[in-house]
Amino acid sequence: MNETAVTTPNELEIRVERVFDAPRAHVFSVWTDPELIPEWWGDGTVVEEMDVRPGGSYRFRTAHGVVEGEFREVEPPERLVQTFQNHLQTLEFEDLGEQTKLTQTMRFETAEQRDTTMNYGVEEGAKSGFERVDAVLQRITGR
Numbered sequence: 001m002n003e004t005a006v007t008t009p010n011e012l013e014i015r016v017e018r019v020f021d022a023p024r025a026h027v028f029s030v031w032t033d034p035e036l037i038p039e040w041w042g043d044g045t046v047v048e049e050m051d052v053r054p055g056g057s058y059r060f061r062t063a064h065g066v067v068e069g070e071f072r073e074v075e076p077p078e079r080l081v082q083t084f085q086n087h088l089q090t091l092e093f094e095d096l097g098e099q100t101k102l103t104q105t106m107r108f109e110t111a112e113q114r115d116t117t118m119n120y121g122v123e124e125g126a127k128s129g130f131e132r133v134d135a136v137l138q139r140i141t142g143r
Contacts, residue, residue: 004130006123011111014118016104016126022137024093027100028077029140030133031091036140040132058082086113 005017020027030036034047043063050058052074059068072088073081080091087108094101104126108114137143 002134004123004127006126008114008118012108012114014106014108014114014122016106016122017101018126018130019096019099019101020130020133020137021099021143022141023098024095024100025077026137026141027102027133028080028093030136031080032074032076036136039136040129042132087117 002019002021005015007015007017009015030040032050032052034050037047037050037060038045041060041062045063046061048059048061049068050056052058052071054071054074056071056074057068058071059066067085069083069085071080071082073079077093079093082089082091084106087106090105090107092103092105094103106114106117106122108117
């Protein structure tokens with residue numbers, strides 16, 4: 001099992017890094033295919049809207065409430081930038097051949113927002129979410 005690393009590179013950012021055992025196009029699709037989202041978000045998540053293009057929006061209904069945002073940049077299968085809750089989220093997918101390194105950077109307006117998110121359990125959430133992503137990737141790649 002690959003490790004998930006969560007760091008705070010500066011006072012406004014949280015960075016999550018993880019290597020997945022799947023090609024980059026598959027890993028990118030887990031974040032952009034509305035049929036795959038409920039599999040790893042879990043808890044009865046329903047994708048109500050997902051327009052994956054710059055300026056497009058998304059809206060998920062989850063057990064914990066509605067999550068919505070806007071896609072700012074979409075460069076398949078390399079980069080995805082979107083608003084998410086109270087921050088800007090940049091996802092970079094690095095091609096490592098049969099593996100993909102995901103670097104997820106969350107940028108907040110204030111250090112307090114960043115610290116609140118860290119204290120809310122972003123590390124545990126990332127680790128458990130990425131374990132579910134692993135299961136989806138195993139299913140779609142047959143590995």
